[in-house]
Amino acid sequence: MSATLDDWLARLERQHPVAIDMGLERVAVVAERLGLTQGPIAHRVVTVAGTNGKGSTVAMLERLARAHGLTTASYTSPHLLRYNERLCFDGRAAGDELLVAGFERVEAARLAGDPVSLTYFEAGTLAALVTIADVRPELAILEVGLGGRLDAVNVVDSDVAIITTIAQDHADFLGTDLEGIGFEKAGILRQGRPAVLGSRELPVSVSRRIQALAVADYWLGRDFDHAEAGDGGWSWQGRSEAGDRYRLDSLPDPGLPLDNAAVAVEALSLCGVPPREAESRLAMSNVALAGRLQWLGNWCFDVAHNPHAARYVGSRLARRPRPARRIGLLGVLRDKDAAALIEALAPVIDVWLPVGLPGERGRSGEELATVVASQGGETLAAASSPAAAVAWLTPRLAPDEEVLVCGSFLTVAGALEALQTRLNDDA
Template identity: 60%
Template sequence: MPSTPSRTLDDWLSYLEQVHPVGIDLGLERVAEVAHRMGLLESRLAPRIITVAGTNGKGSTVAMIEALARAHGLATAAYTSPHLLRYNERLRFDGSEADDATLVAGFEAVEAARLADEPVSLTYFEAGTLAALWAIFRHRPDLAVLEVGLGGRLDAVNVIDADVAVITTIALDHADFLGTDLEGIGREKAGIMRAGRPVILGSGELPASVHQCAEEQGATTMRLVHDFRWEPAGTGRFHWRGTAVDGTSSRLEGLPDPGLPLDNAATALQALIAAGVALDEVSCRLALRELQVPGRMQWLGQWCLDVGHNPHAAAYLAGRLAEQPCRGRTWVLLGMLGDKDADGVIGALAGVADGWVAVTLEGGRARNAEDLAGRIEAYGGHVAYQAPTPEDGAAWLSGRLAPDDRVLACGSFFTVAAILTWKQAQAA
């Protein structure tokens, strides 16, 4: 790309999509080389660094860690992926999206470093990760929270050593890159662990390989149910029990349910206490009460939007809807990519869906509405409409909703992004 002062964020994103031969190229050698040239490996990004890996729940866990830390007066930086509407969503400082100028400066720093000496090829995600790390280093937050993009051991985020590693859940997803062996996937996720440092295991159903890797690494494990837990405390509230690194116990009473998986809420609290944050009950209540995470059980009137796109996530959504019965019908608007387990998702949601709208997504990886409809009908579901786009499906359904009906729109980040854009246009 020519060096010009007028280069925009969109220019950079278009450029980065073209400079590497493949979109995903797992491995740390190239990333580490450029990170070294940028000086990112010689100094700490922040006094506290938490890295979050897992199949489901990463984004909500990062958001809760971030919100809880800010409620305790800490300056925060959070790096997540993918985004819903704007690339800027991937990097937040104190809860606010990074501006274009910050991201452009980061990409300029990455480009200068990768072309210095022997040129190094980087993927779109790798360049974005390095740009975010560079921006975080310059902002000097009290806490940096980093979400792994894919896997763990070979993901670009893992070029940074975390003070606290978090593994949320492990299930089948991204089989083209991670395979279908849960023990092998567990080893990949466990690659974010570091010797002598705490790892928060946020699921009681992790593969044995995760625990084996922790033992081999010499990491200090803190396990859901065993070392920390949540307990119901009446409608809309929960109690939390945790353990500090020195073994002392901690207890928080009557915390508000943030409308997200409480396993993840408990994990976020444990991650912070493992990072040395003294949790204050009032601050925790405030953070959880006000938390909203776009695309994660996000309610907009009668519409619930969730990016869940595998059977594990769909089962959670079905459970939450079953806990909140409605007097009308429950519709599911579903759009999925072709490399996802559509049958597993449909099977998990079949028990709560009264009617379905199948939608087609754009792109080479997309699955069309006709294919989805056939799979839904094989599960005994009623497909009321097959739409060429999520927006068309939403428009068709919105004109037929009864006041007591509700809609779950899910199956992909692309589905939720399209519905969010449609909802914004309707409100304008």
């Protein structure tokens, strides 16, 4: 009996001594055995790095490309509910059989010669890349998992590189020095290939890398930009690599950061596809990204887990009519700055429900409650898990109250699955 997708995922979690092992040496060996270094995996490849906004940028660029008639593949991480979410073709998640076939090919290549040890993420990335190469879509969009320079995604060359924002996150691996973090993110840049920079300010280390590689750089606020319109929509203006100027008006709000939306349109133009107004409107009206300001009734789910992302979530909630009470269902890993995250969200949260998260990096609900108290916040209760918090809160939640679930992918995934199960049981 052949191994299932769940079997493979369990196997990959066990086969390498550490979960994260920065470096491309091992990945490059297996990539070469798979033929991934012999030619492009798609007609155009876009790589997306940054601290925040990577997932929303990938989602909007993918939707824009399809609206303009391109075939697409996208690779993102982590997933919320199913591993299949990580690899999509033309907006549809890859099936189990396709993913298993990719893992089998990576395993065969890993053992073809001196065995090479790969992490869960590295094996998954190589499996996605070789699967994309088989399909060879017109556009492949690859999200960097961690950093850039030493990330497994960086084993392939991109035609267009995107750097969204740079802030402190994953300090255990990237440190706390923004110049150092910028250097790692800029590792996705390639000699003479254009780069889209989705922040109005980036560390000097990024500019130095741009100059060293003679990269044509397109900056938010200088080469392209967006402006909000009075009708709730927005406009975009930018240019192609050849210098052609474009402008799009009356675009609908995608419900995602407009900085990232502007980056996505600019990246499309640098892929040689002039953005058209009707197609761009269609894309922005139909884009959706699970776990990013995702609403289920009066529950809002967002994977924000650092202060920069939390401030954006807070600004979006501040635009809504204030409910009778807004509850922050919060779970934060131990290596994240929970105090700063709570401070960023405090203006839009009335009371907190801290929850525990599992694993070595996990933090208990009781421990998180002490952080809430240190920031002057009020706590309803402390729950052992996101699912337990949903079970406790659901019968107590009034119709005129709202819940924001945030702090980690683990928090959102656990609470979202629990709430969906309850809603399905009640239907």
